[in-house]
Amino acid sequence: SGGEFVPNPRHGSKATAKLEAAQQALARFPRVRRDERTANHQRAVQRVADLHRRVRRQRLDHAHKTALDLVREHDVIAHEDLKIRNMVKAPKPKPDPDQPGSFLPNGAAAKAGLNHSISDAGWGVFLTILHAKAESAGREVVTVDPRNTSRTCPECGHVSAENRPTQEKFHCQSCGHQAHADTVGALNVLRAGLVHRDANPA
Ligand SMILES: [Zn+2]
Structure with a gap:
């Protein structure tokens, strides 16, 4: 058994870049009722829908292939518990000093939270596929508490x-x-997974 990095399912494909461009092109059309759209506007709507479908299919294909590779090559696979991670990393709202008890919209943090929820949705799909393939192959998947794995x-x-001066660096x-922070995180998750497995033999 050994550790393995799984590429972020959100990143990378040409279709994703095309989708972003198509969404920007669509956003330049005025907001009108469906039956008031011009032919160009209709084409832009259709293109976004087609690219959405293509990106979804590619992610699914990629998730199946990656899960199969992992299950073939490793007896034990450990990953962070997404439910706990979402609780730990949810952005804190900022209190509004002028109105006690209310909260300011927290721009950067809210966006980070949104980006997180998008990538976690991709991970959720991937982990469902991984667990199913592991079960049918008789492999073990261990879920690990993510608290402190990066520090x-x-x-x-x-x-x-303070062991984590930047996003990439561990010192x-x-x-x-x-070391690279991702290497440290993966090593800690794997170790916690092996400890958990030894404490709970199947
Ligand atoms: Zn040390």
């Missing part, structure tokens, strides 16, 4: 938010261990 030093066990404030 625990895999060398000495020191836990600190242990206790022992000086340095």
